[in-house]
Amino acid sequence: MLQKKNYGADILHNIRRLSEVSEVNEQRDIKPLMATSFPGTHCPLMGVLMTVRQLPEAVTVIVGTDECTYYSKLLANMKIFGSLKESCVSVVIDDYDVTFGTIKKTKKAVAEIFEAGAPKCIVLVTTCVLEIIGDDYDALVDELEERYHVPILLVRTEHFQCRDHLPGIERTLTATVKLMRKMPTENVVNILGNGAPLQKNSVLLQLLEQAGVQLGLQLPGKCSLQDLALAGRAKLNIVVDELGLELAKQMQEKLAVPYVYFPPMCNPHKVLQAYQELAAALEMELPQIVTESLEECLALQQQVQDKLQGIGYIYGNSPYNCWELNTYLAGLGLQPMMIQMSTLKNKEAKKELLQYADPYVCKSANLAAMEFVYDKLKPQLYIGRSFTDSLERKGIFGIDSMPGQDVLGFAGCFGLLKRLLDFTQTQIEEK
Numbered sequence: 001m002l003q004k005k006n007y008g009a010d011i012l013h014n015i016r017r018l019s020e021v022s023e024v025n026e027q028r029d030i031k032p033l034m035a036t037s038f039p040g041t042h043c044p045l046m047g048v049l050m051t052v053r054q055l056p057e058a059v060t061v062i063v064g065t066d067e068c069t070y071y072s073k074l075l076a077n078m079k080i081f082g083s084l085k086e087s088c089v090s091v092v093i094d095d096y097d098v099t100f101g102t103i104k105k106t107k108k109a110v111a112e113i114f115e116a117g118a119p120k121c122i123v124l125v126t127t128c129v130l131e132i133i134g135d136d137y138d139a140l141v142d143e144l145e146e147r148y149h150v151p152i153l154l155v156r157t158e159h160f161q162c163r164d165h166l167p168g169i170e171r172t173l174t175a176t177v178k179l180m181r182k183m184p185t186e187n188v189v190n191i192l193g194n195g196a197p198l199q200k201n202s203v204l205l206q207l208l209e210q211a212g213v214q215l216g217l218q219l220p221g222k223c224s225l226q227d228l229a230l231a232g233r234a235k236l237n238i239v240v241d242e243l244g245l246e247l248a249k250q251m252q253e254k255l256a257v258p259y260v261y262f263p264p265m266c267n268p269h270k271v272l273q274a275y276q277e278l279a280a281a282l283e284m285e286l287p288q289i290v291t292e293s294l295e296e297c298l299a300l301q302q303q304v305q306d307k308l309q310g311i312g313y314i315y316g317n318s319p320y321n322c323w324e325l326n327t328y329l330a331g332l333g334l335q336p337m338m339i340q341m342s343t344l345k346n347k348e349a350k351k352e353l354l355q356y357a358d359p360y361v362c363k364s365a366n367l368a369a370m371e372f373v374y375d376k377l378k379p380q381l382y383i384g385r386s387f388t389d390s391l392e393r394k395g396i397f398g399i400d401s402m403p404g405q406d407v408l409g410f411a412g413c414f415g416l417l418k419r420l421l422d423f424t425q426t427q428i429e430e431k
Contacts, residue, residue, distance in 0.1 A: 009376055011369060015362045018339070019354055030341060033362050033369040041365065044157040045127060047168025049075050052123050053084040054222040058153075059119040060084065063091040063106055064127030089113065093129065102135050110144055120225055121179070122152045123172070131158035151178055163342045163363075169194065170243040173219060176228050177250045183233040188216040189282075190234045190257070192248050193241025194319075195264065195408050197221045203289055203409050204238075204262070207275070211282045219244070231255075236281055238262050240408055242321075264319045264407040266416050267328040268297040271409055293410035300417040301332070307424040309333040314377065316340050316384025317364050319407045320416075323349030329383075330356035337377045340364035340384070381423060397423045 011033050021029045045062070049072060052060045062072045069090035075081055076088040091109040093102050106124075113119060122144075126137055141152045153175040157168050173192070189208055191198055196218040198205045208215065217223060217231040237248045237259035248259035260281050265271050272294050279286045312335045315326055322341050327349065330336055336359040360377075367387055374394045382391055383399045391398040399419045407415065 011372055012360060012376060015360055017358050018350060018361050019358045021350070021361060030361055030363055033366045033373070037366045037369075041163065042165035043071070043159045044162045044165055044168030044171070045072060045125065045159075046075065047165035047170075048123070048125055048155050048157055048172050049081065049084065049088070049168075050165070051169050051172040051220045052088075053081045054220055055121075055123070055225075056082075056087070056222070057119075057225050058087065058121040058123050059113060060088045060123045060125060061091060061106075061109065061113070062088065062125045062127070063102060063109075063130060064093060064125075065129055066092055068127040098129060098133060101133070102130055103137075103140055106137075106140065107144070110148075114148055118148070119150060121150060123155060123175070124152055125155050125157055128158050128160060131156060131161075153178055166243060169220065170246060173244060174247045174250060176219065177247060177254060179225060179228040180231045180251065180255060181229050182255045183230065185235050186233045187213050188234045189213045190217040190219070190231055190237045191215065192217075192219055192237050192239045192259075193244030193263070194220065195240030196244075198408075199411075202411060203293055204278075206289060207278070207287055208282075210287050211279075211284045213282065219247075232257060236260065238278065240264075262408065263321060264412045265409075266320055266325050266413045267331075268294055268301065268410065268413050270324065271297075271413055275409065290410075293414075297410050297413045297417065300414065300421065304417060304421045304424055305332050307427070308420065310335060311381055312337045312377070312379045313381035313383055314338045314340075314370070314373070314379045316367075316382065316386050318384045320412065323353060325383075325416075326359075327353045327356070334381070337379050338362065338373065380427075397426055399423070 015031045015033065016029060045068060049060070052058055062069050069092050072088060073090060076084040089109070091102075091106050093105065097105055110122070113122070124137065124141065130137070137154055141154050145152050155168070155171050155175050162168075198215070198218065213235070216234050217227055232251070232255040234257050237251060237257055239245055239248045239259050239261050241263055245261065251257045252259055258281070260278050262274050262278055265274065272290070275290045276286060310333065313329070314337055315322070317340065318325065322339065326336050326339055330353060336353075336357050338360040340362055342364055365385070367390075370386065371390055374390075374396060379396055381399070382396050385400065386398060388398060388400070399416070
């Protein structure tokens with residue numbers, strides 16, 4: 001049996017460096033730290049519940065095994081899930097249903113829901129076993145809509161094909177396009193993605209106000225079926241997170257609503273480019289506050305850059321794009337030693353990062369195994385989600401997911417640089 005002190009070396013031996021990840025099989029080549037994982041990832045079912053909790057007029061029907069339905073009701077009864085406690089119902093399947101099909105039981109359950117009181121909308125959620133046995137829920141949705149004359153949104157949550165809970169959010173958001181109607185264009189902008197709703201003091205919101213446009217739908221966010229129906233009147237969708245991209249694409253195709261992509265970024269020059277594209281889409285001059293924010297970020301960057309040269313760090317998980325963040329940090333002079341990620345999608349970004357460093361890459365998340373990695377790699381800095389007490393024991397400075405929900409535009413850039421400044425000041429004090 002391996003001695004505990006050798007675990008770190010053994011773990012690193014089982015994963016790969018970025019340069020060793022295949023151009024063809026990148027998904028398969030990103031290895032987990034260990035076969036066991038703690039705390040691991042959430043199921044897409046959680047992502048669905050996180051999203052539908054803000055659609056109070058919808059009844060959510062979870063079709064699955066005891067474990068799936070218990071998990072759903074457990075979450076639905078938590079205070080943060082609000083009215084979902086009353087609007088989330090379960091269809092519990094057993095071994096008979098697995099053998100002979102679940103459609104009949106689901107039909108009966110939906111009939112009982114309408115007997116209790118006609119809902120305005122149903123979100124029908126299938127789980128792993130249903131996807132494995134192959135019941136035709138698309139046909140069932142068509143049949144139920146024809147019978148009851150209410151929209152039914154079908155969301156699939158098979159965990160064996162998903163890396164975490166995020167596809168559950170994306171699929172629920174995308175399903176809402178069914179509730180939207182094509183309408184004459186008005187001076188309205190929708191915000192799509194996990195950055196919604198916008199913070200009241202955000203520069204992005206100030207830009208929209210200066211452009212004289214009204215805020216329409218902000219999704220995910222609390223909204224009515226009427227709000228969703230009116231989403232097609234928008235002149236523009238601003239997508240603030242990749243989870244809203246597919247919905248934006250479908251709205252562009254079906255409702256002729258164009259979109260711009262404005263995700264969290266930390267490179268000040270890329271943030272400026274995003275604002276320029278947004279200003280062009282809104283047919284307005286770039287506001288002075290944008291250029292002022294750029295100068296403020298560049299001044300702070302200059303202040304910290306010289307003190308970051310050669311600092312080794314491990315990246316965990318954050319609201320930022322993994323590649324954009326790590327390429328920016330490496331360009332500042334930091335040395336990425338390990339990057340935890342879910343998937344490699346951007347081959348060009350991979351090549352750009354390799355110009356600076358060749359870090360280990362592994363699947364997120366396995367925070368328990370990271371204890372042994374710290375001892376082997378000895379980073380000075382950890383960026384992203386981790387166990388705070390573990391970092392403190394190892395003498396590692398932690399930047400926890402860039403605190404605060406507003407990481408859009410220069411706010412996210414400034415927040416990251418400020419925490420890096422805190423790190424450099426800590427280093428000086430220790431010396």
